[in-house]
Amino acid sequence: MIAGVPINRGGNTGEAGVTVLLTQLTKGIYRRTSEAELGMRLKDFVALAYMRAHSGISQHELGEAIGVDANNLVILLNELEETGWALRRRDPDDRRRHLVDVTSKGAAALAKAEGAITLVEDEVLAALSASDRATLARLLAKAMDRVPVGAAQN
Amino acid sequence: MIAGVPINRGGNTGEAGVTVLLTQLTKGIYRRTSEAELGMRLKDFVALAYMRAHSGISQHELGEAIGVDANNLVILLNELEETGWALRRRDPDDRRRHLVDVTSKGAAALAKAEGAITLVEDEVLAALSASDRATLARLLAKAMDRVPVGAAQN
DNA sequence: TATTGTTATACTCTATAACTATA
DNA sequence: TATAGTTATAGAGTATAACAATA
Numbered sequence: 001m002i003a004g005v006p007i008n009r010g011g012n013t014g015e016a017g018v019t020v021l022l023t024q025l026t027k028g029i030y031r032r033t034s035e036a037e038l039g040m041r042l043k044d045f046v047a048l049a050y051m052r053a054h055s056g057i058s059q060h061e062l063g064e065a066i067g068v069d070a071n072n073l074v075i076l077l078n079e080l081e082e083t084g085w086a087l088r089r090r091d092p093d094d095r096r097r098h099l100v101d102v103t104s105k106g107a108a109a110l111a112k113a114e115g116a117i118t119l120v121e122d123e124v125l126a127a128l129s130a131s132d133r134a135t136l137a138r139l140l141a142k143a144m145d146r147v148p149v150g151a152a153q154n
Numbered sequence: 155m156i157a158g159v160p161i162n163r164g165g166n167t168g169e170a171g172v173t174v175l176l177t178q179l180t181k182g183i184y185r186r187t188s189e190a191e192l193g194m195r196l197k198d199f200v201a202l203a204y205m206r207a208h209s210g211i212s213q214h215e216l217g218e219a220i221g222v223d224a225n226n227l228v229i230l231l232n233e234l235e236e237t238g239w240a241l242r243r244r245d246p247d248d249r250r251r252h253l254v255d256v257t258s259k260g261a262a263a264l265a266k267a268e269g270a271i272t273l274v275e276d277e278v279l280a281a282l283s284a285s286d287r288a289t290l291a292r293l294l295a296k297a298m299d300r301v302p303v304g305a306a307q308n
Numbered sequence: 309t310a311t312t313g314t315t316a317t318a319c320t321c322t323a324t325a326a327c328t329a330t331a
Numbered sequence: 332t333a334t335a336g337t338t339a340t341a342g343a344g345t346a347t348a349a350c351a352a353t354a
Binding site: 008022120121125127128137141 | 160171172179182183196199200209220221241255256257258259260268271274279281286287289290291294295297
Binding site: 212213214224225227228229248249250251252 | 311312313314315316
């Protein structure tokens with residue numbers, strides 16, 4: 001008791017939930033990366049990496065997948081087009097849609113950023129063995145395979 | 155080629171990196187939680203959960219662990235004290251420091267929020283078996299055990 | 309002189325709403 | 332009438348800098 005206010009004792013004192021751990025780990029990566037080292041912002045990296053893995057995806061689907069609202073994605077893709085890293089083209093089958101792709105120049109920038117990201121991941125995941133890291137990557141991929149991040153709808 | 159700009163073809167098209175996956179998963183959780191369902195904000199949850207697991211931790215250490223800058227932590231803890239969920243007291247051995255704790259009231263609110271968080275985690279991690287989830291939680295805890303998130307220093 | 313915490317402020321990121329065009 | 336994308340704006344979140352108290 002401090003000043004008459006009861007303090008929590010005992011009960012659940014360990015076992016941090018997945019949400020807390022994911023938050024910590026993600027923040028750890030974000031705080032250790034810098035635009036200078038990556039050659040791009042982390043949000044550029046995430047968008048380009050997803051676009052490379054899903055060539056010709058629609059702008060809308062991209063936003064759903066990486067959790068960026070449609071309006072913010074417009075701005076992000078504008079910037080990626082200005083740097084020459086990505087391209088939008090109209091979907092001939094549905095002229096409302098934009099199909100997005102990484103350019104060769106974007107792929108080169110992405111590859112460079114991946115080198116820098118790997119160093120950060122090595123640091124943040126230093127406590128894990130190579131086998132542990134492979135398992136972690138596999139489980140994360142499996143979890144994301146089914147469920148979209150879910151961008152807000154208008 | 156589109157308008158003379160070369161598109162990236164082939165090369166790395168799968169295997170999303172850990173950073174991208176962690177970003178997606180964490181965003182997925184954040185987007186699915188609401189203050190109404192949790193009874194608190196997610197940042198309150200993260201702070202309280204860490205404080206409960208590390209009773210009597212200093213304010214500075216808490217900020218390091220959960221990746222909240224010292225100035226923002228002041229505001230967050232002010233709010234947690236106003237709601238009666240946390241307490242600060244001076245460290246008698248070093249009167250510059252504040253030691254923080256979850257109150258019994260805070261522990262009750264935290265337990266309620268954990269119920270809501272668990273439902274969200276169930277949804278986001280639906281593709282994983284119970285065994286997979288346990289492994290994921292173990293690996294995340296192992297990774298975080300060593301490396302602090304690293305709040306910015308003044 | 310360095311550290312902990314605080315305050316004030318500026319900046320970035322994200323979300324909300326209204327609009328255009330296509331279906 | 333609904334969907335994809337855009338624009339403008341407001342709000343939340345986060346970082347930077349200067350300061351007070353204590354070591």
